[in-house]
Amino acid sequence: MRIVIVGGGMGGTILGNNLARRLHHELKTGKVRITMLSASEKHMYQPGLLYVAVGSMMPDELYRDQAGLLEPGIGFHVDPVENFMLDKRQVKTKSGAVHDYDVLVIATGSRAVMQTIPGLAENAETFYTEESAVKMLKRLREFQGGRVVITVGVPHKCPMAPLEITFMLHDFFKERGMRDKVQLHYTYPIGRVHSLENVAKWAAPEFDRLGITYETLFNMKEVDGKNKVLKSEEGGSTNYDLLIAIPAHKGMEVVEKNGLGQNGWIPTNRTRLNMEGQENVFVLGDTTNLPISKAGSTAHFEAETLGENIAAMVKVGSAVRDYDGKVFCFIEAGKDRATYAMFNYTTPPDPKAPTRAVHWFKVAYNKLYWASARGLL
Amino acid sequence: MMAKKKQIDARGSFCPGPLMELIAGMKAADVGDELEVLSTDKGSAADIPEWIKKVGHELLSATEENGVWHITVRKAK
Numbered sequence: 001m002r003i004v005i006v007g008g009g010m011g012g013t014i015l016g017n018n019l020a021r022r023l024h025h026e027l028k029t030g031k032v033r034i035t036m037l038s039a040s041e042k043h044m045y046q047p048g049l050l051y052v053a054v055g056s057m058m059p060d061e062l063y064r065d066q067a068g069l070l071e072p073g074i075g076f077h078v079d080p081v082e083n084f085m086l087d088k089r090q091v092k093t094k095s096g097a098v099h100d101y102d103v104l105v106i107a108t109g110s111r112a113v114m115q116t117i118p119g120l121a122e123n124a125e126t127f128y129t130e131e132s133a134v135k136m137l138k139r140l141r142e143f144q145g146g147r148v149v150i151t152v153g154v155p156h157k158c159p160m161a162p163l164e165i166t167f168m169l170h171d172f173f174k175e176r177g178m179r180d181k182v183q184l185h186y187t188y189p190i191g192r193v194h195s196l197e198n199v200a201k202w203a204a205p206e207f208d209r210l211g212i213t214y215e216t217l218f219n220m221k222e223v224d225g226k227n228k229v230l231k232s233e234e235g236g237s238t239n240y241d242l243l244i245a246i247p248a249h250k251g252m253e254v255v256e257k258n259g260l261g262q263n264g265w266i267p268t269n270r271t272r273l274n275m276e277g278q279e280n281v282f283v284l285g286d287t288t289n290l291p292i293s294k295a296g297s298t299a300h301f302e303a304e305t306l307g308e309n310i311a312a313m314v315k316v317g318s319a320v321r322d323y324d325g326k327v328f329c330f331i332e333a334g335k336d337r338a339t340y341a342m343f344n345y346t347t348p349p350d351p352k353a354p355t356r357a358v359h360w361f362k363v364a365y366n367k368l369y370w371a372s373a374r375g376l377l
Numbered sequence: 378m379m380a381k382k383k384q385i386d387a388r389g390s391f392c393p394g395p396l397m398e399l400i401a402g403m404k405a406a407d408v409g410d411e412l413e414v415l416s417t418d419k420g421s422a423a424d425i426p427e428w429i430k431k432v433g434h435e436l437l438s439a440t441e442e443n444g445v446w447h448i449t450v451r452k453a454k
Contacts, residue, residue, distance in 0.1 A: 116404075157399040159392050191424050195394040217431055219400060234431045248404075263405055270389075291390035291398045325389055345389030 001032050001314055004091060004099050004220075007107035008038030008066045010046075011284035011299035012375065015105060017375030018307030020071035027073040032314055034073065035101075036238060037093055039080035041066055044130075047155075048298055053127035053136045054172050056335070057366070062130070062351070069373050081108075086278060099320045102281050103310055106266060107303075108252040109288035110157060110294060115327035116248060117153065119223030124245035127165070128157070139242065140172060145181030146241030151220045151230055153248030154189050157286065157294045160341075162186070162246045163194060163203055164332040169244070169333040170210050184211075185238060187218035187230075192278055199331065199341055199351055202371050206333065220245075251287055265289035270345070273306055277347045282306055295325045300372065301326040330362040338362050380409035380451075388445060389415045395421045396428055399450070403434070406452045411437065416446040425450070 003019065005012045016036050026032035043066045051057035058252030067076050083092040084106075092098050098296040112123035112128035125140075127133035148169060152162045166186050173182045186193065186207065191209065193198035193214055207214050214256065219233040231237045250256075251264020259274070260266050268288035275281040284306065292298055302323055311318035325345030330336045333354035340358060341349035371377040385402045387395035395416035402412050414425060422439055425448050430434045435451040 154397055154404065155393060189400055190394065190396045192428060195392040197420070217428060219432070233430075248401075270386075287378055291385075291387040291393065291395075293392045327392070329392075341392075343391050348391045 001026075001030065002100055003034045003105070004101040004104045005034065005036045005105045005107065006039065006091065006104075006346075007109060007284075007287070008036055008043060008076070008285040009107060009109045009299070010107065010296045011036070011109075011303045012036060012107035013043065013066070013069055013373045014300055014303035014375055015107070015284060015307050015310075016074050017069075017071045017373070018304060018371070019310060020073050021375060022035065022307060022311035023353045024073075033075065036100060037077050037081050037091070037099065038066060038068065039078070041078045043069055044098065045366070045370075048366060049127045049130065049133045050161060050332075052130070052133040052170070053165070054140070054168050055137050056333075057132065059130045061366075064370060064373075069370070071375070076151045080254070082254060084254075084260060086098050089280070091265065097147060101221070101280075103282070104314075105282045105306070106255070106260070106275070106287055107256055107283060107284035107299070107311075108255060108287050110158070110251050110264065111251040112247040112249050113153075114245065117220050119225050120220070120245055120247070122227075123141055123223045123225035124151070124243040124273070126245045126247055128247060128249075135279065136244070140169075140237075143182075145178055145333065147183045147185060147239060148242045148244060149185045149187065149230055149238055149240035150246070151217055151218075152189055152246045153185050154219060155248060158329075159195055159293050159295070160329045160331045162188065163199070165244060165246070166212060167206070167210075167334045168332060170212060175335070185240075186212055186214040187220075187232075187238065188214065188216050189219045191216050196341055196343070196349055196351075198349055202339075202351055202353075249286070258361045261289060270325065272309075272319065273323055282310075290325075292325055293329065295327060295329055297328040298326075307351055328356070330365070332359065332362065339377060343345045380411065381407070382411045382413070385414045388414075388415050388452055390418075391423060394418065395446075395448075396424050399425060399448075400428070403452055408452050410452050410453060412452070413447060413449045416448065417444060419446070421446050421448060428438075
């Protein structure tokens with residue numbers, strides 16, 4: 001069986017390693033072949049960008065060589081797919097190579113798009129790339145005080161990021177002895193301060209306690225950089241001296257160009273994780289159109305389910321379990337306290353009060369991630 | 378251009394949740410398109426109409442069937 005994984009991010013890497021372990025014997029005998037096609041020789045730990053933006057991690061801590069993360073036996077090529085020919089069960093790469101497959105997994109991820117909001121890219125700081133996170137850090141270091149507005153695009157990657165960056169900015173300015181010179185103002189697209197009701201019930205009083213003001217039902221429409229005003233779809237507006245954006249994101253262009261899904265999101269079966277209408281094509285992580293958090297843990301849990309199922313398909317000809325929508329998100333509540341939210345399709349989260357212990361576990365996980373990508377954790 | 382009808386299956390979505398899924402769907406839709414949100418969150422019956430009214434779109438219907446809310450809206454601008 002020829003298994004082709006398109007994408008070398010968190011989902012693709014965990015899946016590849018999971019499969020290589022489960023199918024060790026089949027790989028050795030040539031019954032199975034696993035090929036990974038990626039756009040980059042580097043693997044980035046994307047959640048670390050949040051920490052780069054406030055100076056608590058350095059960019060070089062976020063990268064490893066992708067080849068070094070993979071189990072022996074996985075054929076890894078830095079040669080991104082440009083054409084998906086699902087009717088022929090083939091993909092064609094940038095170099096012109098054609099790969100036949102029996103099972104295809106698409107895990108190409110997503111990209112931040114600042115350009116969809118007029119004026120946003122020119123006037124806001126953000127942290128969804130290494131370059132922008134470093135630029136934001138420098139801007140924060142230079143900031144002398146004033147009104148800092150946090151604005152959130154829809155849909156966005158990592159639903160905890162808006163809260164986390166707000167709490168971290170509070171501590172950043174407090175630590176610099178200038179919190180009294182900074183007004184933090186948080187805006188959010190729906191009618192409470194977070195999607196998860198229980199998280200919102202915890203976060204709103206925290207904002208009140210820390211003197212962070214907030215405004216809900218605020219979807220950014222445009223940024224007037226000259227007058228430093230952010231306007232909303234709902235008719236509101238707010239002034240800023242420093243604008244911090246959690247931008248909207250989209251799936252990758254190659255997905256759209258190949259007609260696999262609007263805005264780069266591929267219609268995906270919520271339990272089996274196959275692309276709708278395609279029994280042997282599976283989708284992982286940010287690339288799906290599933291109504292769940294676009295977060296690393298989602299890709300991780302999906303990859304574990306899919307690894308078990310594809311291996312079972314090889315061994316007994318059938319999948320063995322459904323993905324239940326499991327997501328686990330840490331929530332940094334500042335620079336030294338954190339909590340978490342765990343939920344699935346049927347059970348909402350019940351976050352506890354933040355503790356130092358959970359924060360330190362998150363800090364440890366930022367290092368342990370590499371063991372997780374290798375499929376060891 | 379013909380107005381399109383689209384369904385957003387947000388059942389079991391605690392995060393980002395049905396309203397956030399609808400806001401994303403609205404961005405991808407054209408003026409005149411109809412979007413039907415499926416939600417298992419009873420809060421959707423209140424928060425989706427609240428947002429629709431505030432932003433100026435049109436609420437066409439909101440019904441509940443076997444624990445699933447079907448809320449249909451039209452993009453007005």
